[in-house]
Every structure is written in structure tokens, then in C-alpha cells.
Amino acid sequence: MGCVGDGFIELGRYDEPTEHVGSRHTLLKGRIARPWIAAGLVVVSLFTLGPAGAKPLPAVQLVADIKLHVEGEMVVVGGGLFVSEPGVLTALDSRTARARWRVQTGLHSQLVRGDGDLLIVTGRTVAIAAEGSRAMSLAIHMGTGEVLWRLPGDLIVAGGFVISREFGFASPAPTSHLTVHDLAARPVWSVELAARLVHTVDQLRQVVLTLDAASGELVEYRLDNGRVVDRTVQPELVGAVGLGAFGQEVLAFFSDGHSLVRGASGFVSELGVFSAAETEQVDCGLLWCAFSHSASGIELVDKSNGEVVYRNEGWIMAVHTDFGVVGIDLFFGGPITIGFFDPLTRRQQHLSGWSPVGLRTDSRVVRWHGPLYLVSSANSRTFFAVLEDARIHVAGSVPYKNLLQCVATSYLIACRAESTMVKAWHLM
Structure with missing residues (x-):
């Protein structure tokens, strides 16, 4: 166990190495309570006794109180840290707020959203419920705040291009214009x-997709020049x-x-069984993080020999960190469980009751x-x-139970403490 005085809980010391791949329940059953009861005792000791029984020194320092619109x-x-409020965007210093x-x-x-040093802001020109509301997007230089351009419509930024779409309302057949711009x-x-057509961008294939949901016709345009590269009818759509x-x-x-995921052989159900043809492998250091486009769960594969060293059917995403793979588990809609797998020792641990702050959720592996x-909260x-x-370093606590919308930079954690107040803390 880690040093209580320093507030460290070293992962991997409570469990034996994972020597084979079993079901999620085989791996987890009976292993969660033992290590994390110990972790809970560390947390309690951190905030009840300091050196020689004195009150502990504060390890969480309040940096700023930030006024925020109720809709912000x-x-x-x-x-970078930003405050988004109706009609206004403010950039904050990532250390002082x-x-x-x-x-x-x-x-x-x-x-x-961000793309390199650009901030792409999309919204409505007036409140959505008001008459005359229309979509508009603008690009702001992240460092200086200079507005570089404005474009009508909602935007998709992908592959070094900006895709916008503006709708007309002519009858009897309303039309729209989809335009691809450079940055x-x-x-x-x-x-x-x-x-009536819907569209998106398939970044893997570098194409713009349009779908006529009435007929199932799917058209693919090359992202860089607009050439039609495929036109198919897919009844499942x-x-x-x-x-x-x-x-x-x-x-x-x-x-x-329900939804369908596009795989190598077309659109398939999100839930199903792992299929080699539908499995994608993403670099996770010494391991591959492998997942199926037609199934839940993530596998960890040894790059040296192709062996599946760990599988978790509940992981909705994996995080490739500098020290191992962290998995986020929302199995059967239960509480969040954070899993950690050490690629060197092949030990795995799970921590219930804690939530990660600041993770992107637009990809299965980040x-x-x-x-x-x-x-x-407790x-x-x-x-x-x-x-x-x-290892986990329990830095400290603050006297708030229901903090909302927490975000993090490399220096600060900022959370909504009240409807119009955000508090920013630095972890010492």
C-alpha cells in the first residue's frame, strides 16, 4: 500500500497478474471491493489527520471565482479554458483563470470545437425558439481572439477542410447548398x-456522405475535390x-x-459479436487497443505476439496514457468504473465511484x-x-457535494458550484 501521509495509492499492488483472458465477470468479480476499501481508508485518513494529528495543509487551492450566465x-x-455564454466567448488564462x-x-x-490553432464556434443568430433563427459559424484564432471568418450554416471540420451547408426554403422542393472550404x-x-438529405464526413475514407432516407441512396464525394466516388442504395438505411x-x-x-455503425462491409448493428473484419486496432503503446464497430467492449492485444491479454466487455472507451491503458466502464448503465491495465506487469485494477475529468468522448480510443x-463526492x-x-494521488477535497460540468486543463480543475458561479482550483 502507498504512503498514507503522502496520499498515494499505488495501483497493481492489490491484485495478482492477469495470466489469461476470461469474461468480464471472471476478471472483476470479487476483486473490486478489497483494493478499493483500502483506497477509501486512505482517503479518510488524508482528511482527518495531518502531521502529528494536526489539521492537514490544504492541497486544493482556490484560484478564481468565475461569474457565468445560467445558460453558459x-x-x-x-x-485552453473558455467560457461560452449566449452571444459571447471568453478565453481564460489556463493558470490564473x-x-x-x-x-x-x-x-x-x-x-x-478546435482544429489546430482555430476555434470553430457554431450557433444560432437568435434564440432557437425565435423567428428568423439561422445557423452561423465563425473561426477565431485561439491565441489572439481574432475573428478570421464567418460562414452560414452548421460546420464540420475534417481533414483540413470546413464543410458548411446552407438551406433554402423554396417550395415545393426545398434545396440546400453544401460547400467545402479550406481552413x-x-x-x-x-x-x-x-x-431532405442528411450528410456527414467519413474521416477514415476522406469522403462526404449524403443520404436520402426515403430511398436509402448513399452518395460519397471525395473530400478534396467533390468527385462522386460511389453511389449505392442501402435498404437498411x-x-x-x-x-x-x-x-x-x-x-x-x-x-x-437504435443506430447502425458503418463498418468494412456496410452499416451494421452497434451490438453484436466481435468480427475480425469489423475490428479496428489503435496504437496504445506496447499494446493495441482493439474494438469492433459492431460490438461493445475493448480488447488489449500484445503487439509482439498478437495475444489478447485483457478484454473488458463494459469499456465504452479506452485512454492511452503515458503509464498504461485506462478504461471507462458504464456496464449495464451502472455507476462509472475506471479500469487501469499496466502493460508491463499485466496487472489490472478497477476504481468505482470516481469520474474522469476532461476526456474527449468522440472516439472509442483517445x-x-x-x-x-x-x-x-462523499x-x-x-x-x-x-x-x-x-498510482492515484488523492490531492484533497472541497466543501461542495454536487459540482457540475467539471473541466480540466494541465493546471486547473474548474467546476460549476452554483447556477451562476464556477470555481477554479489548482491541485497542489
Whole structure:
């Protein structure tokens, strides 16, 4: 066990090495309670006794109180901290949380994304419920706050291009214009589409997809020049209400709540069995993080010999860190469980009751550099911890139980403490 005085819990010392791959229940059953009861005792001891029984020194330092519109939110993009409020976007210093620049966007319901040193902000020109509301997007230089361009419509940024779509309302057959721009907003190619068509970008194949849900016709346009490279009719897509791209995956959505994932052989159900033809492998250091486009769960594969060293059917995503693979488990809708697998010792641990802060959720496998921040609530307090170097450092706690919308930079954790107040802390 780690040193209680320093507040460290070393992972991998409570469990024997994983020598074979079993079912999720075989791997987990009976192993969670024992190590994390010990972890809970460490947490309790940290905040009841300091040196020689004195009160402990504060390990969580309040850096700033940030006023926030009730409809606003904190956003972390490219390691930078931003406040998105109706009509306004503010960049904060990632260490002091002081404002660096502020842009009047004029947009409501803003979505903020990053691409290199660009911030792409998409929203509505007036409140969505108001008459005359239309989509608009703008690009802001992340460092200076300079507005570089504005484009009508919702945007997709992919492969060094910006894809916009503007709708007309002519009857009896409304139309739209889909335009692909370079990152300086210069048009590269454009196509007129029926307004009923839905579209997205398949980044893996570098194509723009359009779907006529009435007929199932799927058309693929090359992203760089607009040339039609494929036109097929896929009956399984009839009735789809939308297409969406999440990292390397493309999904078709239906009004009854189910969805289909695009794999090598077409669109298939999200739930199913692992198939070699549908499995994608992503670099996770010494391991491959492998997942199926037609099944839940993630496998960890030894690069040297192709052996599956660990499988977890409940992991919805894996995080490739500098010290191992962290898995996020929402199995059967239960509480979040964070799993950790050490590729050197092949030991695995699971920590229930803690939630990760700041992870991207647009891909099944993400790369994370540096420490991973965790939060947990108990006894009217919120505890902060840092996962790094295969151990958890419980940094401290704050007297708030229901913190919302927590985000993290490399230096700060910021959480909504009240409806119009965000508090930013530095973990010592």
C-alpha cells in the first residue's frame, strides 16, 4: 500500500497478474471491493489527520471565482479554458483563470470545437425558439481572439477542410447548398442537394456522405475535390433520421433510438459479436487497443505476439496514457468504473465511484498526455485525485457535494458550484 501521509495509492499492488483472458465477470468479480476499501481508508485518513494529528495543509487551492450566465458553460479546447455564454466567448488564462480575450459572437446555443490553432464556434443568430433563427459559424484564432471568418450554416471540420451547408426554403422542393472550404474559408467545391438529405464526413475514407432516407441512396464525394466516388442504395438505411461522425466511426440514427455503425462491409448493428473484419486496432503503446464497430467492449492485444491479454466487455472507451491503458466502464448503465491495465506487469485494477475529468468522448480510443484528473463526492464534499505513474494521488477535497460540468486543463480543475458561479482550483 502507498504512503498514507503522502496520499498515494499505488495501483497493481492489490491484485495478482492477469495470466489469461476470461469474461468480464471472471476478471472483476470479487476483486473490486478489497483494493478499493483500502483506497477509501486512505482517503479518510488524508482528511482527518495531518502531521502529528494536526489539521492537514490544504492541497486544493482556490484560484478564481468565475461569474457565468445560467445558460453558459466552461469548455476546454486544445488545452485552453473558455467560457461560452449566449452571444459571447471568453478565453481564460489556463493558470490564473483571468480573461485573456473576449469575442462578441452574436450566437446562441454555441458549440465550440478546435482544429489546430482555430476555434470553430457554431450557433444560432437568435434564440432557437425565435423567428428568423439561422445557423452561423465563425473561426477565431485561439491565441489572439481574432475573428478570421464567418460562414452560414452548421460546420464540420475534417481533414483540413470546413464543410458548411446552407438551406433554402423554396417550395415545393426545398434545396440546400453544401460547400467545402479550406481552413481560410475559401470555397473548394460545392453541390446542390435536396433539403431532405442528411450528410456527414467519413474521416477514415476522406469522403462526404449524403443520404436520402426515403430511398436509402448513399452518395460519397471525395473530400478534396467533390468527385462522386460511389453511389449505392442501402435498404437498411431507409428511415434514418440522421448521419453522424464520432472520431473514425460513422453512425446512422433512427427515430426509435437504435443506430447502425458503418463498418468494412456496410452499416451494421452497434451490438453484436466481435468480427475480425469489423475490428479496428489503435496504437496504445506496447499494446493495441482493439474494438469492433459492431460490438461493445475493448480488447488489449500484445503487439509482439498478437495475444489478447485483457478484454473488458463494459469499456465504452479506452485512454492511452503515458503509464498504461485506462478504461471507462458504464456496464449495464451502472455507476462509472475506471479500469487501469499496466502493460508491463499485466496487472489490472478497477476504481468505482470516481469520474474522469476532461476526456474527449468522440472516439472509442483517445490519447492522453500527463496526469488524469478524477472527482468523487462523499459526505457533502467533493474529492479530487490525480492518476499518474500507475498510482492515484488523492490531492484533497472541497466543501461542495454536487459540482457540475467539471473541466480540466494541465493546471486547473474548474467546476460549476452554483447556477451562476464556477470555481477554479489548482491541485497542489
